[in-house]
Amino acid sequence: MTQSLVDRHDVELAAQAAAGGRREFGELVRRHGLAVRALLRRMGAQPSTADDVAQDAFIQAFERCAEFRGEGTFAAWVKRIAARLYLKRVAKESRYVAELEDDSTAPTVEHGDRVDLDEALKSLSEAERLCVSLCHGAGMAHPEIAAALNLPLGTVKSHVKRGLDKLRARLAPAGTLGRTQHVG
C-alpha cells in the first residue's frame, strides 16, 4: 500500500520532488510555508512582499531540489534561499543601506504586559532585525551574513548582540521567555 504524503519524511519528499513530483513538493510547501513566510516578515518584509518572496523561494527550491542532500533540515534550506532572495530584493531597492549607518530611527523599547517575538522585533533597527533574524531565524553564520549584507564581520556581530539585548529587554519583563509554547 502506498504511504500517504503526510507520513513521509521531508528528505523522501524532496527526493521525489527532485524527480519532478509536484504533489510531493506541495506537501513540503504545506509543511514549511508558514515558517518561511514568518521568517521573511521577521526580517522586516511587508506581508505581501514576504509572500511573493516566499513563493519565489519555493519555486527556486523546486528547481534546485536535487541539490538538497538532507544534511540540514529542508525548512532551513528553503529559509536560506528565501532570506537570500529577500536580501537581494532589498539591496536592489537600497533600502537598508542608510539604515545600517544610522540607528536613531529604531523605535524606543516600551515594556508591555505581554510581548511576542514579532512585536519585540519591531523595537529593533532594521539592520539589527535583519542580522538577528538571519542568525537565529535562518540559521546563517555571522560571516555568511556579513557576505550577504556586504558588511564588515564586526558590524554584523554588533548588530546581532545589540539586537539580542533589545529582544531580551523587551521580552523578559513580560515573562514571555519563560512561558512560551513550542509549536513547530
Add this chain to the structure above:
Amino acid sequence: MSADEFDPEIERLFARTPHMPDAALFTAQVEKRLEQGSRVRFLALSLAGVVGGAVALREAVTVNLNLGDGSGVVAGAAVNRGVSAVSTQAQGLAQGALDAVGLSGLEVGSLGAMQLFWIAAAALVAVAAAGAMRLAQDV
C-alpha cells in the same frame, strides 16, 4: 554564533510558527505556479522537438537514395519518387501553417536543411541564454 549569544529561549521563539489563515491559499498559489512553469517547459520542449523533427524529416525526405547496382535502379527510383511526393506534401502543409499565422512570405521550400538547423539552434541558444540570465539573477 558565540556562546553568549546562544539563547535557547530566543531560539525557541524563532522556531515558533505563527498561525496564518491564508496558509492553504499560499500553498495553492505555489502549486499553481509550479503547474504553469511545468506547462511552459513542456511547450518549449515540444516546440524544440517539433523543429528538430521537422529538420530531421526534411533531411530524410530530401536524401538522394542510391541503391548502387543496376538491379536496384527501378526500385530506387520508385522510392525516390515516393519520398519526393511526401516531401512536397510536407512542405505544402508547413507552408499552409505559415500562411495561417500570417507568415506567407516565408517559403519553407526555399530554406535549406542547414538554414532550418541554424534557425532552430539560434532559437535554442536564445532560450538557454534567457534561462541562464534568469538563473544568474536568482542565485
